[in-house]
Amino acid sequence: MTERIRGILSPVVTPFRENGGVHLEKFVRQCRWLQSHGVGLAFLGTNSEANSLSPEERMEMIEALLDAGVNPAAMMPGTGACDLPTAVRLSRRAAQAGCAGVLTLPPFYYKGVSDEGLFRYFSELIENVGEAALRVYLYHIPPVAQVGIGLDLIERLLDRYPENIAGIKDSSGDWNNTLALLERFKDRGFSVFPGSEVFLLQGLRHGAAGCISATANVNPAAINRVFEEWETAQADDLQKGLDQIRGIFQRQPMIPALKTAIAHWSGDEEWSRVRPPLVELDTRQTTQLIEELEAAGFSMPGLR
Amino acid sequence: MTERIRGILSPVVTPFRENGGVHLEKFVRQCRWLQSHGVGLAFLGTNSEANSLSPEERMEMIEALLDAGVNPAAMMPGTGACDLPTAVRLSRRAAQAGCAGVLTLPPFYYKGVSDEGLFRYFSELIENVGEAALRVYLYHIPPVAQVGIGLDLIERLLDRYPENIAGIKDSSGDWNNTLALLERFKDRGFSVFPGSEVFLLQGLRHGAAGCISATANVNPAAINRVFEEWETAQADDLQKGLDQIRGIFQRQPMIPALKTAIAHWSGDEEWSRVRPPLVELDTRQTTQLIEELEAAGFSMPGLR
Numbered sequence: 001m002t003e004r005i006r007g008i009l010s011p012v013v014t015p016f017r018e019n020g021g022v023h024l025e026k027f028v029r030q031c032r033w034l035q036s037h038g039v040g041l042a043f044l045g046t047n048s049e050a051n052s053l054s055p056e057e058r059m060e061m062i063e064a065l066l067d068a069g070v071n072p073a074a075m076m077p078g079t080g081a082c083d084l085p086t087a088v089r090l091s092r093r094a095a096q097a098g099c100a101g102v103l104t105l106p107p108f109y110y111k112g113v114s115d116e117g118l119f120r121y122f123s124e125l126i127e128n129v130g131e132a133a134l135r136v137y138l139y140h141i142p143p144v145a146q147v148g149i150g151l152d153l154i155e156r157l158l159d160r161y162p163e164n165i166a167g168i169k170d171s172s173g174d175w176n177n178t179l180a181l182l183e184r185f186k187d188r189g190f191s192v193f194p195g196s197e198v199f200l201l202q203g204l205r206h207g208a209a210g211c212i213s214a215t216a217n218v219n220p221a222a223i224n225r226v227f228e229e230w231e232t233a234q235a236d237d238l239q240k241g242l243d244q245i246r247g248i249f250q251r252q253p254m255i256p257a258l259k260t261a262i263a264h265w266s267g268d269e270e271w272s273r274v275r276p277p278l279v280e281l282d283t284r285q286t287t288q289l290i291e292e293l294e295a296a297g298f299s300m301p302g303l304r
Numbered sequence: 305m306t307e308r309i310r311g312i313l314s315p316v317v318t319p320f321r322e323n324g325g326v327h328l329e330k331f332v333r334q335c336r337w338l339q340s341h342g343v344g345l346a347f348l349g350t351n352s353e354a355n356s357l358s359p360e361e362r363m364e365m366i367e368a369l370l371d372a373g374v375n376p377a378a379m380m381p382g383t384g385a386c387d388l389p390t391a392v393r394l395s396r397r398a399a400q401a402g403c404a405g406v407l408t409l410p411p412f413y414y415k416g417v418s419d420e421g422l423f424r425y426f427s428e429l430i431e432n433v434g435e436a437a438l439r440v441y442l443y444h445i446p447p448v449a450q451v452g453i454g455l456d457l458i459e460r461l462l463d464r465y466p467e468n469i470a471g472i473k474d475s476s477g478d479w480n481n482t483l484a485l486l487e488r489f490k491d492r493g494f495s496v497f498p499g500s501e502v503f504l505l506q507g508l509r510h511g512a513a514g515c516i517s518a519t520a521n522v523n524p525a526a527i528n529r530v531f532e533e534w535e536t537a538q539a540d541d542l543q544k545g546l547d548q549i550r551g552i553f554q555r556q557p558m559i560p561a562l563k564t565a566i567a568h569w570s571g572d573e574e575w576s577r578v579r580p581p582l583v584e585l586d587t588r589q590t591t592q593l594i595e596e597l598e599a600a601g602f603s604m605p606g607l608r
Binding site: 056057082083085110111116275279 | 350355356358359360361386389390411412413414415417418421422424425428447448449450581582
């Protein structure tokens with residue numbers, strides 16, 4: 001069995017060209033910057049606007065990183081889709097390329113679906129991919145997907161696919177759910193990544209594998225430092241620093257705010273573009289965000 | 305300007321092969337059966353499990369009907385997708401082929417999105433399709449998509465694209481919303497299709513264009529009769545008959561129930577297959593459904 005990925009992963013935001021297409025070169029460059037600050041690449045996630053990208057565009061982004069020589073052991077692309085053929089195709093490519101894992105949403109169109117239906121979805125995904133190297137990280141994000149992934153479903157999947165079901169990103173925002181996951185599956189080789197760094201230190205103290213967080217796009221080094229130094233005396237102070245920066249971003253719509261910060265500190269206004277149904281920050285929001293970040297001493301070194 | 309489609313449309317359920325693929329020949333056959341009972345083809349909708357199909361599979365279903373010589377003037381394929389490139393590609397093909405219209409969901413992954421973001425989504429869809437013949441029917445189904453399409457957004461879209469924005473399928477299940485649509489846009493050439501035949505007679509009396517309903521898959525002739533005879537003395541009695549049959553289906557999970565009925569009356573068990581996350585009816589549910597339908601004198605003539 002390969003070693004499981006640990007640490008901080010960034011759900012890399014996606015740069016768009018003026019014509020609306022994905023700017024692959026800029027995307028690769030951003031991934032390298034993130035890696036230079038110690039974080040891995042959970043690209044094609046919610047913050048990446050992955051569901052606003054066509055299956056072809058998603059595949060091209062996986063290929064672009066591989067072509068650029070980025071180590072697949074640092075990669076956990078989001079390969080979930082409401083339709084199984086697309087999820088299978090993307091997940092198979094990632095597994096064959098040696099990616100650390102894939103992050104898979106449940107099918108999120110129908111609401112109120114049964115655990116039996118979700119079990120069949122993930123079973124068909126794993127069996128149709130047909131790669132022993134596949135490592136599935138379940139993506140639990142009920143505030144957005146509405147369809148969640150409960151503990152009984154996870155246990156059933158782990159019983160059936162102990163090698164393939166590797167962990168979860170818990171973006172419930174509910175620490176009690178994260179704690180329940182950590183406790184119930186602690187002897188099952190199941191990696192729990194809280195979906196926000198506000199639960200990072202708490203999580204690590206209870207056995208979390210790291211975290212996958214929106215703000216790892218903009219504050220990677222500081223978040224990674226908590227992961228590296230969580231057993232030291234200054235860990236609580238470091239965590240407080242993370243919470244302050246997170247708080248500033250959370251006062252704005254998160255995805256446009258991340259892109260606005262990257263645009264500002266890179267000097268590349270094109271970074272602020274988002275795809276519909278998202279909308280860029282307006283001037284007032286932009287000013288507030290940048291002023292609050294600067295007042296907190298925030299910057300993005302090496303981005304320009 | 306081409307004449308707008310009116311009448312009853314069926315969101316055609318999708319037949320699957322044993323290997324899980326779409327059974328195109330069976331799909332075309334079912335569409336012909338539906339047309340022989342007077343209803344049009346709103347295929348690739350919610351009841352069609354369209355979001356459980358890959359973009360390629362959806363395109364193949366459009367092409368299969370065109371290749372079979374089905375009149376595109378009877379077709380309103382669902383071409384919505386969270387990602388614009390897919391929605392544009394499917395919608396463009398439908399418009400170029402002369403389809404009566406396309407039924408388009410809003411992007412449904414992100415929740416709590418702004419009207420500005422949804423306006424941009426539909427604007428980019430219409431402008432990127434770039435076909436004067438495109439007729440967009442907005443698909444309002446908040447119980448499933450969660451993201452709805454409000455009246456102010458519709459007005460803004462109609463002001464900007466009076467030719468392309470052709471109407472709405474209102475699957476809110478809220479008669480007051482349907483009535484508000486009918487009243488506010490009655491002079492704008494905007495066709496309102498309630499998403500259930502329980503509102504058919506009421507809707508026609510207030511200017512609705514027909515309806516697009518799950519149960520038009522199984523009870524097409526009777527539903528179409530209400531459309532044809534709504535101004536006659538027996539209209540209320542006919543509507544009561546529709547409501548009784550609808551009620552029987554609504555006591556089960558709708559999509560598997562539709563397929564189970566088709567399997568039963570066609571004698572083709574393969575029809576009962578659904579894709580995850582949906583699950584077939586169990587034996588008890590199947591027995592209850594068929595017994596209740598038979599007791600009500602229901603049948604599906606000409607299907608076998």
